[in-house]
Amino acid sequence: MRLPGRYDGVARPIVTYGTDPVLHRPCAEVTDFDESLRRLLLDMFASMYAANGVGLAANQIGVDARVFVLDCPDADSHDVVGYVVNPVLTVLEPVGDEPAEELTEEGCLSVPGPYADLPRGFRARVDGVDITGRPLAIEATGMAARCLQHEVDHLDGIVYVDRLPEEERDRLLAQAAGPAGDLPA
Numbered sequence: 001m002r003l004p005g006r007y008d009g010v011a012r013p014i015v016t017y018g019t020d021p022v023l024h025r026p027c028a029e030v031t032d033f034d035e036s037l038r039r040l041l042l043d044m045f046a047s048m049y050a051a052n053g054v055g056l057a058a059n060q061i062g063v064d065a066r067v068f069v070l071d072c073p074d075a076d077s078h079d080v081v082g083y084v085v086n087p088v089l090t091v092l093e094p095v096g097d098e099p100a101e102e103l104t105e106e107g108c109l110s111v112p113g114p115y116a117d118l119p120r121g122f123r124a125r126v127d128g129v130d131i132t133g134r135p136l137a138i139e140a141t142g143m144a145a146r147c148l149q150h151e152v153d154h155l156d157g158i159v160y161v162d163r164l165p166e167e168e169r170d171r172l173l174a175q176a177a178g179p180a181g182d183l184p185a
Contacts, residue, residue, distance in 0.1 A: 009042030011050035012061040014109045017159055017173060022059045023110060025157040027066045030085050033133045037067070041083050041131065044069045053109045055147040057154030060110050068151035075122070075142030082138060084128035089152040091121030092139070098122050104146065108160050114172040116164055120146045 015023050030037060040063060048056035054072040058065040069083040075098075094100050099122045107115040124145040127137045140148055150160060161169045 009039070009044065009046035011046040012043055014047065014051055014056075014112075015060055015062050017108075017111050017161065017176065020062055022062055022064050023154070023157070023159065027057070027059050027155045027157075028064050030065050030067055033085075033129075033131060037065075037085070038131050040065065041067065041069060044083070045071075048109075051109050054143070055151045056109065057151045059154055059157075066155050068155065070144070070147050070151060072140075072144045072147040073142070074140045074144040080138065080140050080144040080147075083130075084126050084136065084138060085130065085133075087126040087128040087148075087152055087155065089149060090125045090127070091149065092123040092125055094122060098141070102142070102146070104143075106146065106150065106160050108150070110154075110159055111161055111172065112177040114175040116161070116168060116172055118160055118163055120149050124148045126152060 017023065040058065044056050044058065044061065047061050048069055048071065055068060055070040057068040066087065067083065067085045068087065071079060071081045074080050101119045102122050103117050103119045105115045106118045122145060123141050125137060125139040126148050130136050138148065153160065161172050
């Protein structure tokens with residue numbers, strides 16, 4: 001679901017791993033569908049694009065709200081651009097000869113720099129609502145499905161490095177640029 005109108009948001013700083021508790025706890029459901037939600041989404045798109053990201057959850061800019069944005073290609077190289085408020089994730093069964101999951105390199109704006117191989121479902125769907133509260137769904141494959149899973153993880157208080165073995169997580173955090181590399185996990 002694309003936002004109507006121009007993307008005239010303001011890029012906000014990205015919260016890095018270990019610097020703000022909002023990144024490490026489940027986010028609150030959105031209950032107010034007003035201009036502040038629209039403004040938040042515009043700022044999230046601006047922040048994601050300014051950081052050269054493909055997805056961004058609200059808590060990555062310090063906001064405790066269950067919403068994410070994405071602009072990410074799927075397995076067929078079609079761009080999946082949109083947002084979901086109050087998303088619920090379902091990892092779907094493969095279709096035809098698709099793999100059930102993929103082991104692919106993953107990174108995160110909140111852990112700037114390093115990447116790690118992480119298994120994710122190849123096909124996923126999120127159901128949620130738009131900025132007016134109307135139901136919407138996004139189904140995706142490949143990298144876009146990975147992005148859906150990654151962003152919903154954020155909204156559940158999980159950063160991708162939390163899914164790695166402790167030793168690998170600690171190594172990646174030590175490599176991270178900025179504050180994430182300076183803090184213990």
